Amino acid sequence: MIVDKIKKRETKNIRPSNKVDIPVGKWVKCDKCKEIIYKENLKENNSICPICGHYFRVSSKRRIEQIIDEGTFEEFDLNIDTVNPLGLEDYEKKLHSLREKVGVDEAVKCGIGEINSTKVVICVMDSNFLMGSMGSVVGEKITYSIEKAIELKLPLIIFCASGGARMQEGIISLMQMAKTTEALSKLDEAGLLYISVLTDPTYGGVTASFAMLGDIILAEPGSMIGFAGPRVIEQTIGQSLPEGFQTAEFLLEHGFIDKIVERKDLKNTLHKIIELQ
Amino acid sequence: MKTAWERVETARNPNRKTALDYIDKVFDEFVELHGDRISKDDASIVCGLARIGDQNFTIIAQQKGRNTKENMLRNFGMPNPESYRKAIRFMKQAEKFHRPIITFVDTKGAYPGIEAEERGQGEAIAKSMFEMSKLKVPIITIVIGEGSSGGALAISIANKIIMLENAIYSILSPEGYASILWKDSSRAQEAAEKMKLTAQDLHNFKIVDKIIEEKDEFSKIAEKMREEILSEITELSEMSQNELIEHRYSKFRKIGDYKERN
Numbered sequence: 235m236i237v238d239k240i241k242k243r244e245t246k247n248i249r250p251s252n253k254v255d256i257p258v259g260k261w262v263k264c265d266k267c268k269e270i271i272y273k274e275n276l277k278e279n280n281s282i283c284p285i286c287g288h289y290f291r292v293s294s295k296r297r298i299e300q301i302i303d304e305g306t307f308e309e310f311d312l313n314i315d316t317v318n319p320l321g322l323e324d325y326e327k328k329l330h331s332l333r334e335k336v337g338v339d340e341a342v343k344c345g346i347g348e349i350n351s352t353k354v355v356i357c358v359m360d361s362n363f364l365m366g367s368m369g370s371v372v373g374e375k376i377t378y379s380i381e382k383a384i385e386l387k388l389p390l391i392i393f394c395a396s397g398g399a400r401m402q403e404g405i406i407s408l409m410q411m412a413k414t415t416e417a418l419s420k421l422d423e424a425g426l427l428y429i430s431v432l433t434d435p436t437y438g439g440v441t442a443s444f445a446m447l448g449d450i451i452l453a454e455p456g457s458m459i460g461f462a463g464p465r466v467i468e469q470t471i472g473q474s475l476p477e478g479f480q481t482a483e484f485l486l487e488h489g490f491i492d493k494i495v496e497r498k499d500l501k502n503t504l505h506k507i508i509e510l511q
Numbered sequence: 512m513k514t515a516w517e518r519v520e521t522a523r524n525p526n527r528k529t530a531l532d533y534i535d536k537v538f539d540e541f542v543e544l545h546g547d548r549i550s551k552d553d554a555s556i557v558c559g560l561a562r563i564g565d566q567n568f569t570i571i572a573q574q575k576g577r578n579t580k581e582n583m584l585r586n587f588g589m590p591n592p593e594s595y596r597k598a599i600r601f602m603k604q605a606e607k608f609h610r611p612i613i614t615f616v617d618t619k620g621a622y623p624g625i626e627a628e629e630r631g632q633g634e635a636i637a638k639s640m641f642e643m644s645k646l647k648v649p650i651i652t653i654v655i656g657e658g659s660s661g662g663a664l665a666i667s668i669a670n671k672i673i674m675l676e677n678a679i680y681s682i683l684s685p686e687g688y689a690s691i692l693w694k695d696s697s698r699a700q701e702a703a704e705k706m707k708l709t710a711q712d713l714h715n716f717k718i719v720d721k722i723i724e725e726k727d728e729f730s731k732i733a734e735k736m737r738e739e740i741l742s743e744i745t746e747l748s749e750m751s752q753n754e755l756i757e758h759r760y761s762k763f764r765k766i767g768d769y770k771e772r773n
Contacts, residue, residue: 313771313772314769314770314771314772315769315770315771315772315773316769316770317768317769317770319707319716319768320705320706320707322705339772369767370767370768370769371769373767374767374769377764399661399682401682401683401688401691401692402692403767404681404682404706404707404708405680405681405682405706405707405708405712405713405716405718406716406766406767407682408660408661408664408681408682409664409718409763409766409767410766410767411640411661411664412640412664412667412668412763412766413763413764413766413767415637415640415641415644415668416640416644416668416759416760416763416764417764418641419641419644419645420644420760422641422645423645438661439660439661439682441633441634441637442621442632442633442636442637442661442665443636443637443640443661444637445633445637446631446633446634446637446638447637447638447641460628460633461621461623461627461628461632461633461636461661462621462623462624462627462628462632463623466623466687467623467624467625467628470622470623470624471624471625475625476625479625479628480628484629488629488630488631489631490631490634
């Protein structure tokens, strides 16, 4: 899981420094232009900074609101939890407190919904939850979704946002790469469409499995995408990385993604691609 | 019994036998073949044809150097994307000629470099696993040294996984693990004990099917390996092409127990 540099880009709620009594939690600071933005304005603008155009990371819940027709999303009923395979003392406690804090069960939300009235299976990873890392539950939910897509003969869309495999579950997390990839090979054999959408950040074991296996791979502008994390590479080669390295634009230039799509156009682009199959 | 950290050190010992040492001893014949047919021959993965008795095999093996010069040539056994693309070429060829595949795993991980990223390290690993999932021939993976991260997993989507007693298989190196979880890579030893990375741990998780003991000298271990390969192949050869694919699917499908959430 690559959390080093990526983590610094996370947004934080901050209280503006002026003396006017503004309720805490209604304002956020843009990481890029450092301006203070009213949260409602941010939400209306697809979680993009209205001042500098910086893309804020989007929660799984918000992403589904942006992509799926209102009232059509049905989440798969998978009420599952890790068995804590390495027996780490504070891991389960951490998951518990994250669930309360972030308001989601795990680092991915999966279900069936409609995009402009076309039915799809959709999985959306959530970087607010342990950096979207993939452990046994994420691996199972994604595999289950792929199998559901095969069963129902529906297109599959996965929004990736992850630091990679989840360290806290060790080798079991690594094996989820194999499990999800195996399932995708079945989806492929069944002749069904899989669109992978890479958002900031997509790294490690997620990049090296389902993120890079889409029939069509889309990405949001400026997303950081790679296998090895920037710090690991810098340590290995002993020099700093070139400007723009591992951005979506860099991947497009090197031929590893099909298209960069602005957030406001994602829903219609996904729909168009599905219609053109 | 050795601690997990002692096994990490054994697995990394520069004098430990490498894939080519085993290939030489285990098989009656071996012909190395090169290149990904796109741009390069990456020597950190060795591919070729081999034979035991009248059974032919395709070999895909991660190879560390046995001295400094060879380590430079083999990039210390850390594959670049071209290695995985070469591996995929040989997997497909094996399928065409109905040859079972034996892969040897021994790597610190896929190489983390600028060029490796530019040429799609993540895509190469993903594609290797994806293609392996679909192969209609028996696949056996043998973890002989370090099996670290996606770089090892990329050539390990097998029907049977065998591990040497002192080999390790993990999500990341203990140093990397300690660095990410505790922000302190010097706690690698402590990490190794927690990570469950030994052959026995992997067997308990039902990821590894068989462990080959390392009590005897090298030639005995190689002999045992040869016997295990032949016995596994005899069993897998009974399966139809579809059964082989399903067998592989269900092996990985089951990994990752979970419970009902409260």
